[in-house]
Structure formats: structure tokens, C-alpha cells
Amino acid sequence: xxxxxxxxxxxxxxxxxxxxxxxxxxxxxxxxxxxxxxxxxxxxxxxxxxxxxxxxxxxxxxxxxxxxxxxxxxxxxxxxxxxxxxxxxxxxxxxxxxxxxxxxxxxxxxxxxxxxxxxxxxxxxxxxxxxxxxxxxxxxxxxxxxxxxxxxxxxxxxxxxxxxxxxxxxxxxxxxxxxxxxxxxxxxxxxxxxxxxxxxxxxxxxxxxxxxxxxxxxxxxxxxxxxxxxxxxxxxxxxxxxxxxxxxxxxxxxxxxxxxxxxxxxxxxxxxxxxxxxxxxx
Ligand code: PRP
Ligand code: ZN
Numbered sequence: 157x158x159x160x161x162x163x164x165x166x167x168x169x170x171x172x173x174x175x176x177x178x179x180x181x182x183x184x185x186x187x188x189x190x191x192x193x194x195x196x197x198x199x200x201x202x203x204x205x206x207x208x209x210x211x212x213x214x215x216x217x218x219x220x221x222x223x224x225x226x227x228x229x230x231x232x233x234x235x236x237x238x239x240x241x242x243x244x245x246x247x248x249x250x251x252x253x254x255x256x257x258x259x260x261x262x263x264x265x266x267x268x269x270x271x272x273x274x275x276x277x278x279x280x281x282x283x284x285x286x287x288x289x290x291x292x293x294x295x296x297x298x299x300x301x302x303x304x305x306x307x308x309x310x311x312x313x314x315x316x317x318x319x320x321x322x323x324x325x326x327x328x329x330x331x332x333x334x335x336x337x338x339x340x341x342x343x344x345x346x347x348x349x350x351x352x353x354x355x356x357x358x359x360x361x362x363x364x365x366x367x368x369x370x371x372x373x374x375x376x377x378x379x380x381x382x383x384x385x386x387x388x389x390x391x392x393x394x395x396x397x398x399x400x401x402x403x404x405x406x407x408x409x410x411x412x413x414x415x416x417x418x419x420x421x422x423x424x425x426x427x428x429x430x431x432x433x434x435x436x437x438x
Pocket of ligand 2: 205
């Protein structure tokens with residue numbers, strides 16, 4: 157099975173990390189265009205992110221990890237196997253910071269620079285805005301400063317590129333994240349290996365978003381603590397050598413952790429430990 161990944165950039169780092177955490181090793185050859193795996197029947201093609209949708213659509217690669225923005229822009233009908241939750245960004249319109257923004261009418265008859273003309277054209281049509289879309293391949297953010305455009309439409313992640321170029325984000329047109337996509341013509345054998353890969357990715361993603369927590373709790377508070385913990389099943393409660401105390405173990409979602417930590421302490425939990433989970437089999 158062949159997977160297309162971004163050659164370099166943010167998407168590449170996160171994609172490689174995910175595959176490594178899924179236990180897939182790589183032998184990266186010189187030049188870094190292809191890589192094979194000694195322990196999984198997969199070959200990696202390293203490509204420009206813009207080329208990934210077509211490569212999968214044409215069955216040159218069976219699967220790929222691609223930004224949703226690139227897939228929508230290129231217009232290929234690929235099956236989305238999984239939303240991966242990383243490389244999150246917005247596709248936004250931005251204008252010079254000093255300009256007043258009256259709403260979308262700002263863009264009427266204005267020039268907008270972008271590398272994503274298809275998405276922008278569709279959006280302006282939906283919003284009944286007639287504007288001049290000026291396609292450029294890169295460094296879109298400098299276009300207003302050099303008088304090439306009145307505004308830009310580009311990827312915004314941290315927002316620092318906008319700040320550095322004295323621009324402000326005025327409309328979010330779409331949100332994007334990394335997607336695992338596949339061709340619709342996989343052989344039965346490749347489909348099976350894809351299922352195995354999905355299973356591993358699910359285990360990694362679950363592990364990354366959950367933590368194992370343990371704490372010491374006075375016996376008469378155990379019931380109250382158990383009610384606060386949103387674990388997979390009911391938590392484990394073990395007696396401590398110190399009479400009158402128990403050790404309570406549970407798995408909780410990391411995003412819920414800070415919300416309940418105060419409650420646990422208020423009830424009387426002590427010595428809280430939070431431990432990362434390597435893999436979580438669902
Ligand atoms: C995108 C975009 C901006 C930057 C925004 O470029 O074109 O330059 O990211 O990110 P920020 O809000 O965190 O500053 P990318 O890194 O994808 O490179 P590319 O434009 O060369 O593809
Ligand atoms: Zn890019």
C-alpha cells in the first residue's frame with residue numbers, strides 16, 4: 157500500500173509522528189522522496205501538499221494525509237477515512253490593519269490575492285460579491301503591502317504571519333484539519349491493511365487525548381470522588397497500607413482534566429498523579 161505525505165512542513169511533522177506512534181518504522185532513502193517500512197506493508201511518497209489529492213485520485217497512491225483546504229481546492233472526490241485533528245487552521249480573508257472593515261462589501265470590486273482561488277470564488281459567489289481574484293503561488297501575505305492587492309485569502313494558524321504583515325483577519329471562510337483520505341479503488345487486501353492502520357491510529361489518538369490519573373482519597377470520600385470522575389468504566393479503588401485511605405485510579409480526557417481537578421481536591425483527594433497513556437485499545 158502506498159501513502160502520500162507532505163514532503164516538508166507542519167503536516168509532514170505531525171503525519172510522521174502519527175505513523176511512528178502507530179508502530180510503523182521507516183527507512184528514509186537519500187533525497188527523501190520515497191520511504192519503505194520494514195514492519196508494515198506500506199511505502200511512503202513524499203509530495204508537495206497541493207499534489208496529494210490528485211495523486212490519490214489517480215491511484216498513484218492508495219491513501220494520503222492531506223489538508224482539508226487542499227482537497228476542497230483541488231476538487232477531487234476522495235473518501236475521507238478519518239479526520240485526524242492536527243494541522244488545524246482557518247481559511248480567512250484579511251485586509252490591512254489600518255483599513256476600516258464595513259463587512260463583506262469591503263471586497264466589492266477589490267483585488268484579493270490568494271493561492272486558493274476555487275474556494276474563494278465559490279465563497280464570493282455565494283455571498284454575491286464581485287471581486288477580482290488574483291492567484292499567486294506563495295507569499296500571499298505581502299501582496300497588500302506592495303500594492304498588488306487590497307486584501308488576501310490565506311491559511312491562518314497562529315495568526316503571526318498576519319501580525320507580521322500588518323493585516324487583520326476579517327472573515328473565516330472555512331476551517332481545515334488534516335484528513336486521512338483514500339482512493340475508492342482499493343483491493344480487498346489493501347482495504348484490510350487500511351483497517352489495521354485505522355485501528356492503530358484510533359488507539360494512538362485515544363491515548364493522546366486521555367490521561368491516567370491516580371490519587372489518594374479518604375475512604376469516606378471515595379463515593380463522592382467516583383461521582384466526579386468521568387472514566388471509561390467505574391474507577392479502580394485499592395486500599396492503601398495507611399488505614400482509612402484508598403488509591404483511586406481512572407482514565408480521563410485531558411480536556412476535562414483542568415475542569416475537575418479543583419473538585420477532586422476540594423472533596424479531599426491528595427497526591428494526584430497524572431500519567432500519559434502509551435496506547436489505548438478501544
Ligand atoms: C501558511 C500561510 C501563512 C502561514 C500562516 O503557509 O500561507 O503564510 O501558514 O500561519 P500562521 O497564522 O501560524 O502564521 P504555510 O506554512 O502552509 O507555507 P506555504 O504557504 O509555503 O504552503
Ligand atoms: Zn502549502
